[in-house]
Structures are given as C-alpha cells and as structure tokens.
Amino acid sequence: EVQLVESGGGLVHRGGSLRLSCAASGFTVTTYYMSWVRQAPGKGLEWVSIVYADGRIYYTDSVRGRFTTSKDTSKNTLYLQMNDLRAEDTALYYCARTVNNWNSNWFDSWGQGTLVTVSS
Amino acid sequence: SYALTQPPSVSVAPGQTANIMCGGDNIGKKGVSWYQQRPGRAPLLVIYGDGDRPSGIPERFSASNSGNTATLTINRVEAGDEADYYCQIWDRGSEKPVFGGGTQLTVL
Numbered sequence: 001e002v003q004l005v006e007s008g009g010g011l012v013h014r015g016g017s018l019r020l021s022c023a024a025s026g027f028t029v030t031t032y033y034m035s036w037v038r039q040a041p042g043k044g045l046e047w048v049s050i051v052y053a054d055g056r057i058y059y060t061d062s063v064r065g066r067f068t069t070s071k072d073t074s075k076n077t078l079y080l081q082m083n084d085l086r087a088e089d090t091a092l093y094y095c096a097r098t099v100n101n102w103n104s105n106w107f108d109s110w111g112q113g114t115l116v117t118v119s120s
Numbered sequence: 121s122y123a124l125t126q127p128p129s130v131s132v133a134p135g136q137t138a139n140i141m142c143g144g145d146n147i148g149k150k151g152v153s154w155y156q157q158r159p160g161r162a163p164l165l166v167i168y169g170d171g172d173r174p175s176g177i178p179e180r181f182s183a184s185n186s187g188n189t190a191t192l193t194i195n196r197v198e199a200g201d202e203a204d205y206y207c208q209i210w211d212r213g214s215e216k217p218v219f220g221g222g223t224q225l226t227v228l
Contacts, residue, residue, distance in 0.1 A: 035217065037163075044222040045155070045163065045206050050215075058215050094162060098217075104151025105210040105217060106168040113162060 002026040002109045004095050009114030016085050020114055022078040022095030029071050033098035034078045035107060036069065038091035038116075046091075049080065050098060062088070085118045092116075122211040124220035131226040138194040140223045142207030145188060150209045152190040154183060157222075158203045166205075167192060194225075202227045 008020040022034075036048040049069040051057045057069050068081040078095050092115050096107035125143040132138040142152065154167040165174050167183040180195045194201055207220040 037219075044204075045157075045208075045219045047217040047219060050217065060216065099168070100210070101151070101169060103210075104153065104169055106151075106153035106165060106208065107155070107163070107217075108165050108168070108174065110162040110164070 004111035006095055006111040006114040009116045011117045014120050017083045020080040024076050029076050030073050033100055035096045035098045036080050037094045040091040087118050087120045090118045122218050126220040126223045129224045132197050133228045138197050140192040140205050142190040142220050147190050148186040152185050153208045154192045155206045156203045199227050
C-alpha cells in the first residue's frame with residue numbers, strides 16, 4: 001500500500017526556516033516524480049515544487065531561491081527546506097506522488113499534509 | 121503563464137448529473153486530471169490523463185475535453201459527492217503543473 005506521511009510543520013516567525021519531511025512507503029521515491037503542493041487556509045491548491053526521477057527540480061516562482069527540495073534515497077523520504085518564510089507561505093503542505101506521461105502528469109497519492117504557519 | 125478557470129460553485133439535486141467545467145487555452149490538446157477534496161481531507165485523484173479513473177473511483181465519474189473546455193461529469197449525484205473539485209494540467213512550456221481555482225459542489 002502506498003503511503004505518504006508528512007511532518008515538520010509548525011509556527012515560525014517571518015524570515016525563519018523550517019524543513020518538511022515526507023516519508024514514503026509502498027514504493028521507492030527514486031522511481032517516481034515527487035511534488036509538494038500547498039493550500040492556504042480557505043484557498044485552492046497551489047503546486048510548489050517537483051523533483052523528477054532523473055533529479056531535475058522545478059519550483060513555482062514565488063518560492064524559487066527560498067525553498068529547496070531534496071530526496072534521501074536511504075530513508076525513502078522527500079524534503080522541503082523552507083527559508084526566509086513569509087506570511088503568504090502559511091498553508092497546509094502536502095507531498096504527492098506524481099505520475100507522468102507524454103501529455104500530462106497527475107498526483108496519484110497524497111499525504112495528509114503538515115501545517116506551516118508564519119507569524120508576522 | 122497558463123491559467124485554468126473554474127466556476128466557484130455548482131449545485132445539483134441528488135440523483136441528478138453534475139457538470140463541472142474547467143477552461144483553458146486549447147485545453148483540449150492537454151491531458152486533464154481532476155481531484156475531489158472533501159472538507160478536512162487530502163485531495164483524491166478521480167480522473168487522470170485522457171479521462172481514466174483510478175481503481176476504486178465509481179463509474180459515475182467521467183470526463184471530457186475539447187477545445188477550450190474540459191468537463192468533469194458526475195452522474196447520479198450522491199450526498200457523499202459534496203466536495204471541492206479541482207482540475208489540473210501539465211504545462212510543458214514551463215515544466216509546471218497548474219491547478220484550477222476549484223469548484224465547490226453542493227448537493228441540495
């Protein structure tokens with residue numbers, strides 16, 4: 001059974017840092033694309049970052065240069081290092097397994113999310 | 121950057137058919153995925169790629185995509201279908217996934 005479990009969220013002051021973790025089981029993170037998606041309170045889904053199986057990483061414009069996505073293959077875990085946090089980064093952060101074909105990609109498994117709150 | 125437009129809300133009576141639209145430039149040339157998000161829950165994939173359903177998703181859920189509009193159709197709507205629904209595509213030009221703003225489905 002595929003399972004994703006996020007952790008590491010919490011309350012942080014503006015300008016602070018947090019590292020989110022996403023522990024995967026039932027599959028190997030190196031063989032799939034993996035993504036972070038966030039949802040601000042009462043708002044819609046916003047894609048944050050994706051790491052391809054070949055190691056390429058992409059970010060949404062608003063976090064590029066502040067957030068860093070990485071994988072630890074020995075722990076089968078995805079990470080999101082978040083620096084210089086802003087109030088607008090306050091959200092529930094999900095990790096999601098991502099499947100890709102020639103014309104599309106989709107998020108077929110999601111964790112339960114971890115809440116990040118940035119106080120100003 | 122590529123944008124997807126969804127109506128904020130759709131209402132339907134139990135047993136009827138709900139159609140949730142997702143607009144985008146030439147979206148008919150892209151694979152569109154759809155997610156259901158019940159209150160307090162993580163999103164759940166209900167349609168992916170060219171209109172396929174993951175295992176466990178009822179046949180009542182289907183999708184179509186042509187021109188500038190993709191549509192999620194839910195037949196014989198049940199109270200348990202009440203949720204937010206999001207469309208999503210892969211913008212190859214920017215190498216980024218894009219979500220629509222979401223549609224709240226209310227079952228009257």
